[in-house]
Amino acid sequence: MTIVQAEHITKIFKEDSQSIPALSSVSIKIEEGSFVALSGPSGSGKTTLLNLIGCLDRPSQGTIHFDGEEITRLPQQKLAQLRRRKIGFIFQDYNLIPAFTAAENIEYVLWLQGISSADRRKRALEICERFGIQALIHRRPYEMSRGQQQRVAVARAIVHKPKIVLGDELTANLDHKTGTELMGFLKELNEKDRITFLYATHDPVMMKQANRIVTLQDGKITNEKTATQASF
Ligand SMILES: Nc1ncnc2c1ncn2[C@@H]1O[C@H](COP(=O)(O)OP(=O)(O)O)[C@@H](O)[C@H]1O
Numbered sequence: 647m648t649i650v651q652a653e654h655i656t657k658i659f660k661e662d663s664q665s666i667p668a669l670s671s672v673s674i675k676i677e678e679g680s681f682v683a684l685s686g687p688s689g690s691g692k693t694t695l696l697n698l699i700g701c702l703d704r705p706s707q708g709t710i711h712f713d714g715e716e717i718t719r720l721p722q723q724k725l726a727q728l729r730r731r732k733i734g735f736i737f738q739d740y741n742l743i744p745a746f747t748a749a750e751n752i753e754y755v756l757w758l759q760g761i762s763s764a765d766r767r768k769r770a771l772e773i774c775e776r777f778g779i780q781a782l783i784h785r786r787p788y789e790m791s792r793g794q795q796q797r798v799a800v801a802r803a804i805v806h807k808p809k810i811v812l813g814d815e816l817t818a819n820l821d822h823k824t825g826t827e828l829m830g831f832l833k834e835l836n837e838k839d840r841i842t843f844l845y846a847t848h849d850p851v852m853m854k855q856a857n858r859i860v861t862l863q864d865g866k867i868t869n870e871k872t873a874t875q876a877s878f
Pocket residue numbers: 659660661666667668686687688689690691692693694695
């Protein structure tokens with residue numbers, strides 16, 4: 647099953663009287679259950695592509711199908727709905743809401759979907775038990791270690807059973823050990839639960855975890871490798 651199919655997408659940003667081409671005719675297909683790294687130097691278009699796939703922005707040209715539905719020209723409100731239901735985000739520095747407890751952070755996305763309070767709590771508890779963080783549910787982010795915050799952030803990204811989880815330079819601010827732990831944890835979820843991940847990174851260590859690496863340069867895909875290729 648294909649989750650995302652982008653065909654010949656181009657994104658041009660207009661700034662003052664200048665046109666800045668961020669992506670030029672990029673085509674990419676993400677299959678369910680894959681663990682894909684998006685690599686490339688700074689300015690190559692990684693974030694722009696993630697934003698288009700994540701329904702945070704729309705392409706200037708080309709088409710995007712998400713979970714079988716063409717989303718290219720959906721109005722903002724519809725895009726937001728789709729984003730809440732079908733996409734999970736893991737942010738750099740986790741971006742947990744400081745005033746919320748772990749449970750409230752995890753439940754937030756369910757609340758946005760209008761799910762009842764009892765149901766929200768049940769689902770948050772289930773995932774916390776699974777992740778071994780049930781003792782933390784009433785703690786706020788500042789009362790948790792980085793590793794604990796990491797688990798809460800991952801729980802929040804997958805609690806609504808998204809079709810795909812996106813991450814942008816997730817490990818950029820993490821030390822090697824914490825970054826490797828995060829990637830290992832995500833890989834485990836990918837293998838056990840078939841959760842589909844797409845993450846931008848320019849860290850070779852993080853790329854190695856992927857079963858496919860897509861490389862961007864100057865807004866174009868210049869290389870693709872899969873885990874079976876020896877030169878990986
Ligand atoms: N909102 C924006 N307005 C204008 N230019 C942008 C905007 N976002 C990105 N760009 C430009 O698009 C290109 C790709 O940027 P980006 O997708 O952020 O690359 P990466 O994430 O690989 O560093 C860069 O030249 C960048 O300056």
